[in-house]
Amino acid sequence: MALVAARSKSVIFVKRDLLRFLANGTIVTEQGNPPSKKRWRKGKEKKPPSCTDDVSWEERLADVVTPLWRLSYDKQLELKQQNQEKILSQLSGHLSGDSPVRDKLSFPVLPVLPSPVRDGYRNKSTFSVNRGVDGNPKTVGFYMGTGRKGNIVCVSGDHLLNMPQKHKLVARCYQDFIRLSSLEPCLLFHTGGHWREITVRTNKEGCTMAIVYFHPQSLTPAEVAVHKAELVDYFTQGPGSVCQLDSLYFQESSMTRCTHEQSPYQLLYGQPHIYEEILDFKFRISADAFFQVNQAAAEVLYATVRDLCVPNTEEDGGQTKAGSTLLDVCCGTGAMGITISPRVDKIIGIELIEQAVEDAKHNAALNNVLNCEFISGKAEAVLPGLISQLSFAGRCLTVVVNPARAGLHHRVVRALRNQPAIRRLVYVSCKPDGEAMRNFKELCCDPNSQKKLTGEAFSPTLAVPIDLFPHTPHCEVVILFER
Numbered sequence: 001m002a003l004v005a006a007r008s009k010s011v012i013f014v015k016r017d018l019l020r021f022l023a024n025g026t027i028v029t030e031q032g033n034p035p036s037k038k039r040w041r042k043g044k045e046k047k048p049p050s051c052t053d054d055v056s057w058e059e060r061l062a063d064v065v066t067p068l069w070r071l072s073y074d075k076q077l078e079l080k081q082q083n084q085e086k087i088l089s090q091l092s093g094h095l096s097g098d099s100p101v102r103d104k105l106s107f108p109v110l111p112v113l114p115s116p117v118r119d120g121y122r123n124k125s126t127f128s129v130n131r132g133v134d135g136n137p138k139t140v141g142f143y144m145g146t147g148r149k150g151n152i153v154c155v156s157g158d159h160l161l162n163m164p165q166k167h168k169l170v171a172r173c174y175q176d177f178i179r180l181s182s183l184e185p186c187l188l189f190h191t192g193g194h195w196r197e198i199t200v201r202t203n204k205e206g207c208t209m210a211i212v213y214f215h216p217q218s219l220t221p222a223e224v225a226v227h228k229a230e231l232v233d234y235f236t237q238g239p240g241s242v243c244q245l246d247s248l249y250f251q252e253s254s255m256t257r258c259t260h261e262q263s264p265y266q267l268l269y270g271q272p273h274i275y276e277e278i279l280d281f282k283f284r285i286s287a288d289a290f291f292q293v294n295q296a297a298a299e300v301l302y303a304t305v306r307d308l309c310v311p312n313t314e315e316d317g318g319q320t321k322a323g324s325t326l327l328d329v330c331c332g333t334g335a336m337g338i339t340i341s342p343r344v345d346k347i348i349g350i351e352l353i354e355q356a357v358e359d360a361k362h363n364a365a366l367n368n369v370l371n372c373e374f375i376s377g378k379a380e381a382v383l384p385g386l387i388s389q390l391s392f393a394g395r396c397l398t399v400v401v402n403p404a405r406a407g408l409h410h411r412v413v414r415a416l417r418n419q420p421a422i423r424r425l426v427y428v429s430c431k432p433d434g435e436a437m438r439n440f441k442e443l444c445c446d447p448n449s450q451k452k453l454t455g456e457a458f459s460p461t462l463a464v465p466i467d468l469f470p471h472t473p474h475c476e477v478v479i480l481f482e483r
């Protein structure tokens, strides 16, 4: 599903830009060519096929998942820079009342900070199960096409540049396991079957967690238990032991995505958590919790966020800013707040996923950070009341927000905008041209009593793009708003 979605807008945009970018005689393939018998030529010259060439399924998949893979990393960064500037000039244009004009930026956009690791950087991958190119319905990889059109093809991700070897190995073993299993795969929910995706999480040290998703259909718990035992046996004693899994989870789910509360993540084997290090802080991550997918680039991101939230601290000799509070909205496992905690008096984090909040509390204690408090709930439900309860006399209130792609709920934007104690707001987004743009405009527009945006307007004063996703068109951007 995710892949099908990823294929839409951004891929089309990149195709167009790639064509423009490579205009000097290089032809970029079109999507939708028929499958080819040509095999993937690993290690050979990356020659882009012409529009008339047959294109292998592997190449087509790489063009969808990592559409910049043919470009040098410098060219990828150049393209991302242009894209970020184009998106952010929309905001400038909107604020000045002009139509958005390219290059007309009213605030600086720094050069994209590169990812320290370019290949195999992902620490989390989810592989689907579907019909392969050879028609085998027990194929583990990434699928293209849609169920509605009946043209789904699942292709192994072994050649994808952003995927680490360990994730590929676990996916291959899972495919081997389900091919041995007597149960059918669950290709479409309404047509039955059981084996669904597998998610693999790894950390810098190579620890590995696998989460298998399973549709129980009408199986009894005792029948499901037999297949869970086979799965454990395969990965601990059988051929899958080559993966050296540190944890094996199992989730029985009859929906596309279930939270732990809706259907618990069952630990079948090993350690309940995976740990990651960022800027010398250690973080526990639960099966269900969000964590940035590129650990090395996440360090660049968190250092940037910290410096924009609490600047000049180095010059102050690393002193805590007296009377300062930081609100970390959509805080996940607490990584942003905790990495900023030495520089402020108090951190308050808000997060929807309960397991992530538990992780955040644990992480504060794990790092001996005593000035953090984490609240579980929807930011739109928690924040308006919280902001009105806090006393700000003489206190400096800074906010960092890092919502999911859906952006911030308008009640959150309203509460932030209408609290005069907030002078600095740092917005972190992996999709600034989507719902986040609506948030930016509401933070910065003239006061509007109809929309209940009565507080003084913010202005964007600096943007720092950071490349967390080499070979893809995506980029994280950190925008500083001040007033």
Ligand SMILES: C[S@@+](CC[C@H](N)C(=O)[O-])C[C@H]1O[C@@H](n2cnc3c(N)ncnc32)[C@H](O)[C@@H]1O
Pocket (backbone or CB within 6 Å): 290, 291, 292, 329, 330, 331, 332, 333, 334, 335, 336, 350, 351, 352, 353, 356, 377, 378, 379, 380, 402, 403, 404
């Ligand atoms: C992009 S992640 C950022 C997490 C964290 N800042 C980090 O760097 O790891 C977005 C987070 O927002 C949480 N979230 C989504 N909707 C939310 C809401 N309405 N209220 C609070 N948190 C929400 C998600 O569970 C997820 O942990």
